[in-house]
Amino acid sequence: MDLGIAGKWALVCGASKGLGYGCALALVREGVNVVINARNAQALEDAAVRLGAEASAAGAVVIAVAADITTPAGREAVLAAPGGPGRDFDIVVTNAGGPPTGDFRDWDRDAWIKAVDANMLTPIELIRATVDGMAARGFGRIVNITSSAVKAPIDILGLSNGARSGLTGFVAGASRSPIAARGVTINNLLPGKFDTDRLASTVAAAASKAGKGVDDVRRAQQAQIPAGRYGTAQEFGAICAFLCSVHAGYMTGQNILADGGAYPGTF
Ligand code: NAP
Numbered sequence: 001m002d003l004g005i006a007g008k009w010a011l012v013c014g015a016s017k018g019l020g021y022g023c024a025l026a027l028v029r030e031g032v033n034v035v036i037n038a039r040n041a042q043a044l045e046d047a048a049v050r051l052g053a054e055a056s057a058a059g060a061v062v063i064a065v066a067a068d069i070t071t072p073a074g075r076e077a078v079l080a081a082p083g084g085p086g087r088d089f090d091i092v093v094t095n096a097g098g099p100p101t102g103d104f105r106d107w108d109r110d111a112w113i114k115a116v117d118a119n120m121l122t123p124i125e126l127i128r129a130t131v132d133g134m135a136a137r138g139f140g141r142i143v144n145i146t147s148s149a150v151k152a153p154i155d156i157l158g159l160s161n162g163a164r165s166g167l168t169g170f171v172a173g174a175s176r177s178p179i180a181a182r183g184v185t186i187n188n189l190l191p192g193k194f195d196t197d198r199l200a201s202t203v204a205a206a207a208s209k210a211g212k213g214v215d216d217v218r219r220a221q222q223a224q225i226p227a228g229r230y231g232t233a234q235e236f237g238a239i240c241a242f243l244c245s246v247h248a249g250y251m252t253g254q255n256i257l258a259d260g261g262a263y264p265g266t267f
Pocket of ligand 1: 019068096145195199
């Protein structure tokens with residue numbers, strides 16, 4: 001299927017590895033020009049080289065902007081990248097590292113502010129900076145990488161459960177504002193368990209809490225997923241690219257779960 005977005009400009013945050021990289025890969029394969037972002041400049045540059053090979057085959061370019069997306073200066077840097085400034089992005093995939101795991105009794109106000117900044121206010125700021133330009137041009141796609149924890153909270157991920165629920169509520173309203181009639185969609189993509197470095201760190205935390213080995217925890221977790229396995233970043237990227245496509249113009253304000261069937265509810 002031709003996704004109809006070749007030549008568009010996308011910003012993909014948190015894209016040197018994991019789910020963000022998977023989204024960037026799927027988009028460049030569709031001929032989308034992609035600005036990728038992460039903090040570690042070397043890892044980001046390595047990712048840009050790998051993506052660049054795919055991009056040139058599809059007639060697209062990849063630009064790397066190393067910055068902390070959770071800071072105003074970081075957002076300014078990515079929004080000023082070619083394809084910008086800001087208002088020229090057609091597609092924005094918001095993403096940043098998830099907050100640490102732990103016990104809610106240990107999280108003080110600073111821990112909460114940091115989580116809310118990274119996983120709620122940063123996506124909102126990126127939406128605010130780009131959405132009106134998209135609406136003026138009659139096409140825009142925003143995909144926020146959130147978490148299945150929005151639908152089925154995980155006890156040790158309280159910071160994530162809370163901050164991402166705030167973003168989800170905001171998106172439910174903003175996506176249905178007048179921008180919806182001007183070709184702009186905003187959706188949240190909710191990963192269950194995908195085999196990335198982030199998953200490795202949450203598995204390590206769960207293993208240490210339970211006094212078990214990491215391999216035992218991985219096996220047990222995968223056995224509880226109806227699909228019988230973790231997801232891959234490539235699978236996640238393909239869903240993201242579809243949401244960014246011309247074909248997904250009638251889907252907005254949705255929370256799309258990709259979890260191998262792990263969420264047990266009917267709705
Ligand atoms: P990952 O493999 O750890 O990759 C995170 C990416 O984001 C890296 O490129 C990282 O690079 C970048 N990043 C982190 N903090 C950043 C910041 N402040 N500014 C810019 N870039 C930043 O994580 P992942 O598994 O892809 O997860 C992506 C998101 O999905 C996270 O929020 C995670 O909590 C959520 N999630 C993941 C899963 C899963 O199973 N994997 C499940 C539910 C939710 P630098 O460190 O160099 O910045």
